[in-house]
Amino acid sequence: MELYRIEGGRPLGGSVVLPPAKNSVLPLLAASLLCGGPVLLRNVPRTADAETSLALLRVLGAGAEWTTEGVWVKSGEKLENQLPQELASAMRSSVFYLAPLLHRTGRVTMPLPGGCRLGPRLIDIHLDGLSRMGARLSWQQRTLTLAAPRRLCGVDYTLRMPSVGATESLMMAAALARGGTILRGVACEPEVADLAAFLNACGADIHGAGTPTIRVRGVEELGGTDFTPLPDRIIGATLVCAAAAAGGRVRLENGRMGDMRDSLTLLRRMGCAVFEDDGITVERDGILRPVGMVSTGAWPGFATDCAPLLAAALLTAGGESTIRDTLFEKRFACAAGFAAMGANVAVEGRQLTIRGVEKLRGARVKAPDLRGGAALILAALGAEGVTLVEDAGHIRRGYPSLEKVLCELGAAAKKNEAAEGAE
Ligand code: EPU
Numbered sequence: 008m009e010l011y012r013i014e015g016g017r018p019l020g021g022s023v024v025l026p027p028a029k030n031s032v033l034p035l036l037a038a039s040l041l042c043g044g045p046v047l048l049r050n051v052p053r054t055a056d057a058e059t060s061l062a063l064l065r066v067l068g069a070g071a072e073w074t075t076e077g078v079w080v081k082s083g084e085k086l087e088n089q090l091p092q093e094l095a096s097a098m099r100s101s102v103f104y105l106a107p108l109l110h111r112t113g114r115v116t117m118p119l120p121g122g123c124r125l126g127p128r129l130i131d132i133h134l135d136g137l138s139r140m141g142a143r144l145s146w147q148q149r150t151l152t153l154a155a156p157r158r159l160c161g162v163d164y165t166l167r168m169p170s171v172g173a174t175e176s177l178m179m180a181a182a183l184a185r186g187g188t189i190l191r192g193v194a195c196e197p198e199v200a201d202l203a204a205f206l207n208a209c210g211a212d213i214h215g216a217g218t219p220t221i222r223v224r225g226v227e228e229l230g231g232t233d234f235t236p237l238p239d240r241i242i243g244a245t246l247v248c249a250a251a252a253a254g255g256r257v258r259l260e261n262g263r264m265g266d267m268r269d270s271l272t273l274l275r276r277m278g279c280a281v282f283e284d285d286g287i288t289v290e291r292d293g294i295l296r297p298v299g300m301v302s303t304g305a306w307p308g309f310a311t312d313c314a315p316l317l318a319a320a321l322l323t324a325g326g327e328s329t330i331r332d333t334l335f336e337k338r339f340a341c342a343a344g345f346a347a348m349g350a351n352v353a354v355e356g357r358q359l360t361i362r363g364v365e366k367l368r369g370a371r372v373k374a375p376d377l378r379g380g381a382a383l384i385l386a387a388l389g390a391e392g393v394t395l396v397e398d399a400g401h402i403r404r405g406y407p408s409l410e411k412v413l414c415e416l417g418a419a420a421k422k423n424e425a426a427e428g429a430e
Contacts, residue, residue, distance in 0.1 A: 109137065
């Protein structure tokens with residue numbers, strides 16, 4: 008079991024280059040199976056989910072390896088089409104393999120995908136959209152099979168809600184489908200536009216990604232490419248919220264204001280100074296102001312993944328803040344850890360209410376999920392004394408080495424196996 012040890016009370020200072028975004032890399036790795044030529048994804052960091060994806064690609068018969076440049080994927084001539092239970096259930100992103108394997112093998116069998124326990128995480132839109140394109144769905148208990156003996160067909164399809172993953176699945180399916188596809192009511196997150204840019208670089212014909220309507224003209228085949236995925240805006244938000252929680256000044260050298268406006272606007276409202284040049288700098292000096300009531304939402308709304316991170320900074324703000332998560336039921340499982348550190352927090356349904364306290368103190372807490380675990384680390388940076396964050400394996404799913412980055416910024420953070428780190 009991984010365990011973080013944080014000694015709080017040190018302001019942060021320094022500059023960071025953000026790695027490519029996990030939520031871009033994971034669909035890109037799956038989409039590489041659609042490509043006839045080799046794919047290089049540059050600078051991909053070794054998050055646990057990227058490692059699981061490479062293991063999955065290899066089990067399916069593709070070549071996938073890390074090099075100093077990034078990750079190379081070479082889709083095999085002959086691919087397996089059954090996703091093994093242990094890999095499929097290790098991450099939500101196993102759902103991205105449905106459309107590529109349908110195209111490549113005409114059939115795919117997959118146990119239900121795993122991922123952070125944030126409440127029910129349905130995949131009905133992925134399945135409905137693929138069925139409309141001609142795939143036949145059948146279930147055996149919790150394992151699904153999709154079969155498409157003939158090439159998938161283009162459709163005019165409206166998503167019942169702007170799911171990021173379903174938009175990405177259907178865009179992959181449409182890229183090689185027979186005829187044109189119009190996807191309406193889609194997600195507009197930057198990672199969706201990144202996947203379209205990647206597929207277009209491989210020869211696809213996709214327009215409108217980043218807007219609510221995507222138009223795709225299906226092509227016969229895709230080639231390979233050399234692609235650098237966009238910088239990770241959620242790691243960016245984590246580090247600037249760390250500066251807000253601990254005090255100090257953090258610069259994101261390749262931070263993109265357009266991708267992070269939601270959290271930066273709120274940090275400004277809280278009294279942080281936010282500067283933009285060719286990167287982004289956030290500085291906190293003094294007590295933060297509360298934000299009142301805010302809700303998460305689909306892009307360009309406040310990103311759900313950033314809600315616990317911002318909450319960590321608000322624990323010592325001078326007043327009351329409420330954050331409502333509109334996407335996931337159990338977004339604030341980290342509240343128990345915040346409370347153990349002396350925070351005044353209450354969860355009611357999807358809503359977290361925070362009454363700022365003067366200070367937090369170190370405690371032994373458990374990471375409930377990826378972003379909740381990162382949020383506990385941020386709270387610990389601003390707390391007095393030592394905090395131990397147990398079950399921290401979740402954190403490695405999305406942060407290649409958070410402890411190292413935080414140490415480079417002046418924090419006292421270590422990661423150990425639990426037996427060594429316990430006090
Ligand atoms: N939903 C459905 N049916 C579907 C798909 C989604 O009802 O077919 C619902 C889900 O149950 C959920 C909501 O729609 O309540 C949002 O799901 P969405 O499909 O938009 O999210 P996702 O694709 O599963 C991605 C990110 C998440 C991020 C969300 C929202 C990846 C690999 N994951 O998930 O990232 O929270 O979008 O922005 O891209 C994380 O990085 O920690 C993380 C959880």
